[in-house]
Amino acid sequence: MAEPRVAEFFPAEKDPLRWAADWKPSPTTSRRIGIHTSIAGGVENAAERAFRLGCNTFQIFSTSPRQWRPYSLGRSQCEAMSQLRRRYDLKPLVIHSNYLINLAGTNSGFLKKSIAAFRGEVERGLALCAEYLVLHPGSFRGGGREEGLARTAASIAEACLGMDLAAGGLTILIENTAGAEYSLGGTFEQVAELLELLRAHVPVGACIDTCHTHVAGYDIVSEGGRALTLRQLGKTVGLENVRVWHCNDAKAERGSRLDRHEHIGRGRLGLEVFRALLNDRRLKDAAFIAETPIDDPGDDLRNVEALKGVVGRRSR
Ligand SMILES: [Zn+2]
Ligand SMILES: [Zn+2]
Numbered sequence: 001m002a003e004p005r006v007a008e009f010f011p012a013e014k015d016p017l018r019w020a021a022d023w024k025p026s027p028t029t030s031r032r033i034g035i036h037t038s039i040a041g042g043v044e045n046a047a048e049r050a051f052r053l054g055c056n057t058f059q060i061f062s063t064s065p066r067q068w069r070p071y072s073l074g075r076s077q078c079e080a081m082s083q084l085r086r087r088y089d090l091k092p093l094v095i096h097s098n099y100l101i102n103l104a105g106t107n108s109g110f111l112k113k114s115i116a117a118f119r120g121e122v123e124r125g126l127a128l129c130a131e132y133l134v135l136h137p138g139s140f141r142g143g144g145r146e147e148g149l150a151r152t153a154a155s156i157a158e159a160c161l162g163m164d165l166a167a168g169g170l171t172i173l174i175e176n177t178a179g180a181e182y183s184l185g186g187t188f189e190q191v192a193e194l195l196e197l198l199r200a201h202v203p204v205g206a207c208i209d210t211c212h213t214h215v216a217g218y219d220i221v222s223e224g225g226r227a228l229t230l231r232q233l234g235k236t237v238g239l240e241n242v243r244v245w246h247c248n249d250a251k252a253e254r255g256s257r258l259d260r261h262e263h264i265g266r267g268r269l270g271l272e273v274f275r276a277l278l279n280d281r282r283l284k285d286a287a288f289i290a291e292t293p294i295d296d297p298g299d300d301l302r303n304v305e306a307l308k309g310v311v312g313r314r315s316r
Pocket of ligand 2: 212259260
């Protein structure tokens with residue numbers, strides 16, 4: 001199982017909702033920049049937190065990421081979320097799926113549970129008018145990799161039966177992974193293959209994580225290496241299909257397959273990697289979202305500021 005990537009619940013002193021009522025976030029930029037934000041106290045609170053952190057996009061879990069039992073989402077909560085998003089110009093809203101879900105698994109009982117849980121993710125995504133639902137392609141332990149990819153695609157299609165994602169404006173994004181052990185999605189080719197399999201069933205795109213890309217072995221640090229990696233990404237997944245970039249610096253070295261997120265600019269990647277990606281014209285329509293740890297109060301704000309700091313400012 002993956003380690004927790006983000007602090008979902010944190011002590012009060014770290015909560016932006018507790019900041020002074022007259023707190024003014026710094027201006028947004030010409031890029032969509034945000035961070036994974038806690039839904040503690042109700043899903044709509046995440047929008048208020050994201051605004052206070054100076055974001056113009058954000059990511060949430062729509063339920064507890066490590067429990068099967070989903071929160072119940074009230075209609076008024078969904079309306080409050082939409083209202084806050086309009087008021088604060090927070091777009092897109094990205095939902096990250098529960099980490100327990102494995103749509104590639106060979107155990108039929110667990111697979112059934114995963115499909116039901118993913119159906120819940122889609123239902124909540126539609127209820128919240130989210131633009132994107134991010135999913136890790138899963139683990140093929142107990143079977144072959146090709147078989148695993150096919151099973152994930154079939155499971156997604158099954159989970160979405162009878163729901164009109166296109167009409168709801170919801171797109172499923174397959175995230176690339178660190179590629180450890182049996183996890184699918186460690187290469188751009190595998191992500192691309194999954195998109196290919198899914199296109200006939202649901203609206204799909206990709207979410208590319210900078211930390212995962214690096215530890216999976218791709219060079220995004222040197223200028224030449226980054227150009228080559230982006231060319232590979234373009235030829236397989238297609239740059240226009242990468243709707244979300246998870247912006248995480250990496251604690252571990254390239255090729256280590258160790259998924260440990262680090263604060264922006266303080267890991268093996270460094271700030272220049274993010275400056276290059278955020279200012280790349282080909283990526284200008286993507287959302288850039290940090291999933292960095294909160295070790296000290298204010299880390300979330302500092303990481304958003306670090307990303308915004310590498311692009312030009314525009315007034316709110
Ligand atoms: Zn990620
Ligand atoms: Zn990760």
